[in-house]
Amino acid sequence: MNTKHSDLIAIANANLAKKLELEPSPTIEAGADAPPAKAGSFREDVWKAVYSLNLIRYLVGISFLILEVAPNIEEDWVFFDDMVHPRLFFFGTIFLLISAVIFSYLSKYQEIRFNVLVTAQFSFDVILAALFTHASGGIESNFAMLYVVVVATGSVVLPRTQALGLGSGAIILLFFEHFYGVWALQGATSANYNLLARYGLMLLATGLLISYLAERIRIAELKRFVPGDESIEDFLIREETNALKEALLRSGGNKTEAAKLLGMTFRSFRYKLTKYDID
Incomplete structure (x- = not known):
């Protein structure tokens, strides 16, 4: 049974499918019980999903600006009356909007690799949350939940190791911000170790649980594309081999150009060729 290699390419890298001039196929020759893939689904173009998520950054940033400016229009419109550092909050909002522009551009035109982009994006979001x-x-405010929101969202698209790294980075920033605040107040307040522990456990559990569930969902969706009783590992190896051969064919045998088409470094591409014994 022959499976079109364009299917996995379109799922994993829609930009590659475009560059290789391959049309993503909504269905493949799978078993009778395998449901067809919907055209334009989330898995067909993950870049569009990330680009769409950046629209939320615009929405949040503009909302924060409106809420900050509102008291200047009407004195009774005070939404952040407990704000300790309003100027810092304002600059954070500006940075949020600037980052939305930058990441929207990078995701729209796919200037860098997907994993690098989303890792940088959510790492920057953790800094903004701090x-x-x-x-x-400080962590006693409601804005501390932004740490959890960022880690939860990032864990959906990041692999488990990177998701745990994101959660660990959030914990480090959380602890640093809290103890810096205690130090800056010169003993006017004490460290809240119980709240720190709860947030730390919550962040690690969120990164681990959501990344695990997201991985299981991706595997379940991928099984819809695996023909017959073939294992996912064998299917991925076969499709990756076909993608490598197709990239070589499209580049006229130029390994450097073929690596660029696949979004890989030349060293990784050469390793793959050796691994699968491709001439």
Whole structure:
């Protein structure tokens, strides 16, 4: 049974499918019980999903700006009355909007590799969460939940190791912000170890659980594309081999250009060729 190699390419890298001039196929020759893949689904173009998520960054940033400016229009419109560092919060909002523009551009035109982009994006979001939390008075404020929101969202698209790294980075920033705040107040307040422990456990559990569930969902969706009783590992190896051969064919045997088509470094591409014994 022959499976079109364009299917996995379109799922894993829609930009590659475009560059290789391959049309993503909504269905493949799978078993009778395998449901067809929907055209334009999330898995067909993950870049569009990331680009769409950046629209939320615009929405949040603009909302924060409106809420900050509102008291200047009407004195009774005070939404952040407990803000400790309003100027820092304002600059954080500006950075959020600037990052939305930058990441929207990078995701729209796919200037860098997907994993690098989403890792940088959510790492920057954790830093912004630390700024907003500090500006609003520390981990006792409601803005501390931004850490959890960022880690939960990032864990959906990041592999488990990177998701745990994101959660660990959030914990480090959380602890740093809290103890810096205690130090800056010169003993006017004490460290809240119980709250720190709860947030730390929550962040690690969120990264681990959501990344695990997201991985299981991706595997379940991928099984819809595996023909017959073939294992996912064998299917991925076969499809990756076909993608490598197709890239070589399209580049006229130029390994450097073929590596670029696949979004890989030349060293990784050469390793793959050796691994699968491709001439």
